[in-house]
Amino acid sequence: MTDTATMEKGDKNVDQSAKEAYFTAGQGQLIWTRFKKQRAAMIGAGVLIWLILSGIFADFLTPYNPTITGRNADYQNGAPQIPKFWDENGFSLRPFVYTYERTRSIETNFRWVSTINRDKRRYMVFFTEGDEYEMFGMKFNTHIFGADVGKIHLFGTDGTGKDIFSRTFHSINTSLAVGTIGVLIAFVLALIIGGIAGYYGGWMDSILQMITDAVRTIPAIPLFMAIAAFIPAEISSEGRFFIISIILGFIGWPTLARRVRTHLLTERNQEYVLAAQLCGASPAHIIGRHLLPSFTSYIIVDLIISFPYMVLSETALSFIGLGLKEPVNSLGVMLQNVTKADVLLNYQWNFIPVIFFIVLVLAFVFVGDGLRDAADPYADTKK
Amino acid sequence: MFHFLQFAATRATLAVITLIMVSFIVFSLMELVPGDCAERYLAFKNTQGSQISIADIDAERVRLGLDKPYIVRWGKWIVNAFQGEFGDSCILRVNIAQLLGDKFWISLAICLTSLLVAYLIAIPVGIISATSKSPIVNNSLRFVSYLGLAMPNFLLALMIMLFSTVMFGDSLTGLFSKEYRDAAWNYDKFIDFISRAWLPIFILGWSATAFAIQTVRALMSDEVGKLYVLAASARGVSGRQLLWRYPARHSLGPIINSLGFDLNRIFNELPIVALILTLTEAGALLIEALARSNDQQLAGAIIFMLTASIVGINFVTDIILAITDPRVRRSILG
Numbered sequence: 001m002t003d004t005a006t007m008e009k010g011d012k013n014v015d016q017s018a019k020e021a022y023f024t025a026g027q028g029q030l031i032w033t034r035f036k037k038q039r040a041a042m043i044g045a046g047v048l049i050w051l052i053l054s055g056i057f058a059d060f061l062t063p064y065n066p067t068i069t070g071r072n073a074d075y076q077n078g079a080p081q082i083p084k085f086w087d088e089n090g091f092s093l094r095p096f097v098y099t100y101e102r103t104r105s106i107e108t109n110f111r112w113v114s115t116i117n118r119d120k121r122r123y124m125v126f127f128t129e130g131d132e133y134e135m136f137g138m139k140f141n142t143h144i145f146g147a148d149v150g151k152i153h154l155f156g157t158d159g160t161g162k163d164i165f166s167r168t169f170h171s172i173n174t175s176l177a178v179g180t181i182g183v184l185i186a187f188v189l190a191l192i193i194g195g196i197a198g199y200y201g202g203w204m205d206s207i208l209q210m211i212t213d214a215v216r217t218i219p220a221i222p223l224f225m226a227i228a229a230f231i232p233a234e235i236s237s238e239g240r241f242f243i244i245s246i247i248l249g250f251i252g253w254p255t256l257a258r259r260v261r262t263h264l265l266t267e268r269n270q271e272y273v274l275a276a277q278l279c280g281a282s283p284a285h286i287i288g289r290h291l292l293p294s295f296t297s298y299i300i301v302d303l304i305i306s307f308p309y310m311v312l313s314e315t316a317l318s319f320i321g322l323g324l325k326e327p328v329n330s331l332g333v334m335l336q337n338v339t340k341a342d343v344l345l346n347y348q349w350n351f352i353p354v355i356f357f358i359v360l361v362l363a364f365v366f367v368g369d370g371l372r373d374a375a376d377p378y379a380d381t382k383k
Numbered sequence: 384m385f386h387f388l389q390f391a392a393t394r395a396t397l398a399v400i401t402l403i404m405v406s407f408i409v410f411s412l413m414e415l416v417p418g419d420c421a422e423r424y425l426a427f428k429n430t431q432g433s434q435i436s437i438a439d440i441d442a443e444r445v446r447l448g449l450d451k452p453y454i455v456r457w458g459k460w461i462v463n464a465f466q467g468e469f470g471d472s473c474i475l476r477v478n479i480a481q482l483l484g485d486k487f488w489i490s491l492a493i494c495l496t497s498l499l500v501a502y503l504i505a506i507p508v509g510i511i512s513a514t515s516k517s518p519i520v521n522n523s524l525r526f527v528s529y530l531g532l533a534m535p536n537f538l539l540a541l542m543i544m545l546f547s548t549v550m551f552g553d554s555l556t557g558l559f560s561k562e563y564r565d566a567a568w569n570y571d572k573f574i575d576f577i578s579r580a581w582l583p584i585f586i587l588g589w590s591a592t593a594f595a596i597q598t599v600r601a602l603m604s605d606e607v608g609k610l611y612v613l614a615a616s617a618r619g620v621s622g623r624q625l626l627w628r629y630p631a632r633h634s635l636g637p638i639i640n641s642l643g644f645d646l647n648r649i650f651n652e653l654p655i656v657a658l659i660l661t662l663t664e665a666g667a668l669l670i671e672a673l674a675r676s677n678d679q680q681l682a683g684a685i686i687f688m689l690t691a692s693i694v695g696i697n698f699v700t701d702i703i704l705a706i707t708d709p710r711v712r713r714s715i716l717g
Contacts, residue, residue, distance in 0.1 A: 218690050219648075222682075316655050319655065320654075322673065358538070
């Protein structure tokens with residue numbers, strides 16, 4: 001009897017302190033607490049952080065330069081080399097791969113044929129020096145791994161002998177950069193257009209809504225293609241990269257603008273807006289300082305949700321040859337040649353990067369969904 | 384009845400205004416392409432061996448009406464476009480309407496079929512997942528629809544191509560067998576078409592279904608908890624009948640309303656899928672026009688027809704909704 005009484009009291013105490021913590025917590029803390037509870041979203045976040053880091057440190061994590069300068073001319077369309085610890089010639093603590101030898105003679109009908117030489121091992125070396133690269137404004141040449149003799153290609157090589165492993169990680173970097181620039185531009189446009197439409201309402205709102213709807217009616221990818229077709233061919237690959245990101249941003253704004261507008265329409269009649277207006281604050285000040293902070297969390301969630309779509313659009317655009325071009329690496333650029341029957345039949349390792357991209361997009365979708373649920377203040381009361 | 388006509392007329396006017404705005408965007412995009420028709424045409428003549436001067440180009444511009452102001456040319460283009468006449472492609476020097484032929488309608492048919500398939504699957508599945516309490520059903524459906532969102536159509540198409548090439552030695556591409564490619568439409572050609580078109584329909588339907596399931600599920604779970612559903616079940620209606628007669632009817636309204644944008648999303652993916660599967664339809668032509676030959680007349684025509692069909696579908700769904708939904712009907716008919 002007394003036991004249950006104390007237990008109940010204990011429960012009450014816990015309950016009370018939990019409630020207090022709940023009421024005094026900031027919005028960020030509340031979102032984080034709810035986010036932590038969702039296992040799928042947490043796993044997604046972990047994977048995402050891992051991918052982002054490996055994209056940023058791609059130069060260090062991959063053995064070779066992803067452009068044509070880092071190619072292995074002796075190993076074109078080479079199969080993936082899987083590191084081993086032992087074979088019939090004995091055990092080795094250091095992982096190794098075999099040497100591929102390419103021969104061409106009358107027996108092979110004068111075609112280059114690579115054969116595995118199991119007696120010639122290439123041992124993996126770690127923190128080795130290789131191609132020079134630049135990171136944070138400094139020059140380095142240390143790579144996390146490499147081979148002691150010749151080169152090592154974990155995911156094989158493509159038709160020109162470029163290392164697919166190195167290209168994959170660099171292309172994650174590119175996708176993240178394109179997505180970030182695109183999302184930021186879309187975000188700024190959406191804030192301006194949605195902000196004006198929502199704050200002023202009336203005829204201004206109607207006109208802006210009609211323009212938004214008209215932009216939404218045109219299918220995005222044909223529109224992308226139409227705009228991308230105007231990029232002059234002689235522009236540098238970096239310039240092209242920025243233009244593509246900007247186009248992605250310019251087409252991605254309507255959905256976000258709609259959300260900003262809807263929120264502002266309900267929010268602008270609140271007393272605190274009236275108070276600010278009576279104090280003589282300018283509309284830009286009211287929108288920027290008072291209205292937007294009231295739904296920052298939603299905007300962040302929306303940005304994260306629209307991120308994978310930017311990445312996918314870039315991939316699709318590059319894939320058909322209207323987006324990024326060599327020497328910039330992106331998934332779309334890497335997939336440009338894979339529809340050939342030759343590649344489909346003989347060199348399937350060209351598809352390995354696809355796995356990374358599906359994981360990247362899935363991670364984004366899971367995190368975005370988790371954040372959306374976490375940012376919804378009524379999520380707890382609904383259940 | 385008068386109110387209904389008035390409603391339909393307003394909607395139709397709005398649709399036409401949207402179309403005009405879209406046509407302005409499309410026309411401006413076409414104009415932005417460096418070089419115009421006169422230069423193209425004469426550049427072609429140049430390759431045939433005749434000498435071309437600046438005066439020739441200017442004369443050609445006058446002949447094609449390219450010297451007129453921007454707005455005038457746009458006006459002419461849009462008036463012709465509404466009659467289904469897009470002039471000649473100056474790259475291919477063929478009439479565009481002739482070039483497109485039934486290709487555009489094939490594309491539209493593929494997209495509409497995918498949309499239909501998507502909703503035939505999504506409506507029952509979405510309703511089940513919104514009402515089911517089993518975590519296995521919910522989680523697996525959630526995972527499938529996430530996968531549909533994360534795996535873009537063109538990657539799926541590539542994967543299917545890879546798989547079928549490795550397994551069956553046939554890449555399943557193309558839209559017609561060789562013998563039917565130029566034949567007139569008949570029963571055999573239709574059967575041949577179906578036997579090939581199921582793959583693009585499946586691929587396009589894949590992510591559309593994933594998206595549709597999420598929409599149906601969200602709309603249904605909003606409705607299921609409402610009091611009128613409880614009241615109906617208190618009256619003894621239960622099971623499928625309850626769901627179908629009350630919450631499902633409610634939640635399908637917004638879906639009908641967004642059909643146009645769904646079609647937009649599917650059409651979006653079509654060109655790239657068409658490129659991979661080497662389909663001979665408008666999507667592939669569009670890519671060809673934009674990425675390879677820079678043929679702005681053809682691209683503009685296809686994009687315009689595309690948006691016209693989307694605006695048309697938006698109009699039709701508005702009218703259907705006004706007729707079928709008693710709430711909308713009452714608000715219109717007063």
